[in-house]
Amino acid sequence: MNNLPQLRSINVTRYIAPLREGGSLPALSEADDDFKYVLKFKGAGHGVKALIAELLGGEIARTLGLRIPELVFAHLSEDFGRTEADEEIQDLLQGSQGLNLALHFLSGAINFDPVVTNVDAELASQIVWLDAFVTNVDRTFRNTNMMIWHKELWLIDHGASFYFHHSFSNWENHAKSPFALIKDHVLLPKASLLEETDRAFKTLLTQEKIKAIVNLIPEEWLHWEESDESPEAIKNVYFDFLTTRLAHSEIFIKEAQNARQKSI
Incomplete structure (x- = not known):
């Protein structure tokens, strides 16, 4: 299958x-x-x-x-x-x-409120890990980008991730960045299982899976006026960014753990 x-x-x-x-x-x-x-x-x-x-x-x-x-x-x-x-x-x-x-469209869903809804350490750690991995600058107290639907937590709006691609230069440096903005993550205080999450997620995100996800990007979206790179070359940069960042996940894990210690 x-x-x-x-x-x-x-x-x-x-x-x-x-x-x-x-x-x-x-x-x-x-x-x-x-x-x-x-x-x-x-x-x-x-x-x-x-x-x-x-x-x-x-x-x-x-x-x-x-x-x-x-x-x-x-x-x-x-x-x-x-x-x-x-x-x-x-x-x-x-x-x-x-x-x-x-x-x-999640009909009837309501915005997540961290004061009202408790998120356990495992789920909080998983979401924080995801956002540190894809460098998602949203998911803060001001804009949580999460919904409650049928009493379950759903993630929405990842359009502010991968901010390196707005300049599309030095992707290697961005891939190994600690992502200091994780300090503003709404679930960071609950994320006490980041190392355990890291081990589990590394087994799920195989190179085959990452390649398949990147290959979903339509060629129509990859003709950039500001770049001479071919669509295939741009896809390769996304793939290399993700695989490099995954291989050096200890960098953003340590940053998140240090920020969490300061926040609790």
């Missing part, structure tokens, strides 16, 4: 509403499979790089056994959004024709 990651593709049929204020303007939308999705646009904010981060971060989380809504490739047709009255949204839709990314 092939258990390597795969994504379905959908066609967006209806723009329902923007979900929150901000540069990315994700939207609640409906697709031709009659499900609702949170649609992330390649024409917004950091463009395709945010979608790549969302895709890689989300599928790594899923491979590690963490709960994340299903990710799908979402196609916007050329005529989509022409009747939208809001000019900003119309420009966003027109600039996002082609392949985008969407997450299955």
